[in-house]
Amino acid sequence: MSKPIARLLSLYLLLSQAVAADEDFIVTDIKVKGLQRISQGTVYNYLPINVGERFSLDNAGPAIKALFKTGFFKDVSLERKGSTLIVNVVERPSIAKILIEGNKDLSKEDLTKALDSIGMSEGKVFNKQVLDKVEQELNRQYLSHGKYALKIKTEVTNLTRNRVGIHIKISEGRVTKIKQINIVGNKAFDDETLLKQLELSTTNLLSFYTKNDQYSKQKLSADLETLRSYYLDRGYINFSIESTQVAITPDKRDIYVTINVKEGDVYTLDKVKLAGNLIVPPEQLIKLVSIGPGEIFSRKQATETSKAISDRLGDEGYTFANVNMVPEINEKDKTVVMTFFVDPGKRAYVRHINFAGNTKTRDEVLRREMRQMEASWASGSKIERSKTRLERLGYFEDVNVETPQVVGTADQIDVNYKVTEKASGNLSAGVGFSQVQGIVLNANISQDNIFGSGKRVNLAFNNSDYLTSYQFGFFNPYFNVDGVSQGYNLGYTSRDASTINIARYSTDVANAGINFGIPLNEFDSLRFDADIKHTSLKKTDFSSIEISDFIKQQGDSFFTFAPAVSWSHDTLNKAIFPTKGGQQRFSALATVPGSDLEYFKVSYKHQLYIPVAQDLTFRLHGEVDYGDGYGDTDKLPFFENYFAGGTGSVRGYRNNTLGPRDHICPSGGTGCIPGKRVANNPFGGSTKIIGNAELFFPVPFLSDVKSVRLGTFLDAGTVEDGFNFGDLKYSTGISGEWLSPFGALSVSAALPLNAKSGTPTDPGDQKQIFQFNFGQNF
Known part of the structure; x- marks a missing residue:
């Protein structure tokens, strides 16, 4: 007989004698004895007896049970003293400390959370019944990590002040590995094909990282669903998994998994129908159907069709629309008639658009990016596009959106955007290093979101072997309510070209400009720039013949006024490290007639990001640039030439070294005999073409870190005078990019x-296998 029951019977005997003496009584007071940590109020809350109520033997059992049920006490008894009811309790001890030893595969934090989920943590009341569950829970945790040889020993030590310490000793043992996976019953697909679909696998070279050779029920369940989907997407409607067996060897070192399947026959589509209340014209929905008669049935394509129709209805405000797939299976002909039944429900309207987390940025800055309006019907694509526009501002680390239904209504939702602010700029100074420019010093006072208004102010100083620059800029992305932007820039730049692998000359440029941006639609915009520049050109004792000839003809000081126009089409989902979408840009610049130099430049750039898998992104990039002179300027000024090679173009070749070179005389004299010129330094050209194909993927072990990525690439490109692209250069390799707290790093x-290869009169191509930039944007 257990102690609580024995005490309860004793109490019944005690109270029966009291009742026999003077029967039941009215409780005028209740006193609690034995409390240490638990308050009297807690006892009164759980005790089903109150002052002023009549107490009898029938009340005793429920009162004791109620107090025991709290789990706070290991002993409870009741006494009567006159008309006072005395409750005697002995509290259970509290857990002062939980010590875990021997855990290597699972962290202490993970194990502590697991114990807390079953009611055992420091500060809580100790219950031996919960202690019995500890081994079960820890076994469950370790089994999910493939540890089947686990041994657990728990010790409880009594401490002062009615406390206990719990010591859990863990012997993890070695990981049990999957020795073999057998699939039985498959005829249409061989074992190798099916096993490639599964996450679980036998041990291979990457198992130390992927852990795919460690068995768990969760992984097996996911693999069974993957296997089922593989067959259903290929027409096997009646496919089923008959059974699974998991066997472990006696030494608990190896696991054998057997999956028994029944494939059935392949079914094709006979007809595809649309039914229900379609809302939008049927011809618009038919375009969304990705399956058709005569094709092999695919559950994946059917599901994608259902979602596409649902999303289309969502754009019309039918946020709660249901599109149900209703298949009619003809077992005789092995065909399927698929009906998509549309139930649009009620059209939903947006009551409020709310913002949270923007502690610096004003609400109006976020609200003007909204494409979904309040009081209009809800559009899924507009809500998502608004989220993308907030992400592209660059002010927030994270943007999330929720669309809860308004309580008490059937046709209203709220749209709630939650943002996480990030530093948008302030005073900074730093040092970087570039293989091209050497040590780079910079100081920058910038604010991309000054006073939370969305306007950008920048005052920058940069200094390196190549460049000394002072720049001031202001940009207002919403100069007016129509979204027209306006910007100003003012600066001075001194460049020494000889330090970056190109010809021997230097320039000093003072510039001032204004620009306007005009949005044409959601993705297209025009930009107009007007820049005035004064350029001072200086040659050195080692400058080439081409530079000397240019100065003789054009002079060494130039004022130019160059209006420019550009068109861009931008569907990228992020400003930094995008994963899908594209970007096109066409620009044209020309100095106005009467400028000291008369020339024009045109450029077209196109890049496309294609998500290949969850963590894989494929990027295609192409660029074509061309420039020439007109009027009194017979060709593009050489200091406006294009360059290629190195980071940002064709990697593996030294920066700026591809293309034409200038020339010197072997004797070092002022004149040159034809045929005696020797190619010298890279001089650039009037035409450039670049193409890149790159696959980006996360760093192993750092897949959750969004500021780092790796890539493998193929580059091609060249620079020429004219349109002869027969000398394209190619390279392939691997890359890495890191947006570090100290600056951007690309390698x-x-x-x-x-x-x-080089010759006596031509140095050939200069290779540079390893290249990097640090402290600069890339």
């Missing part, structure tokens, strides 16, 4: 594929 290791 690459590339192998040039068709580098040209």
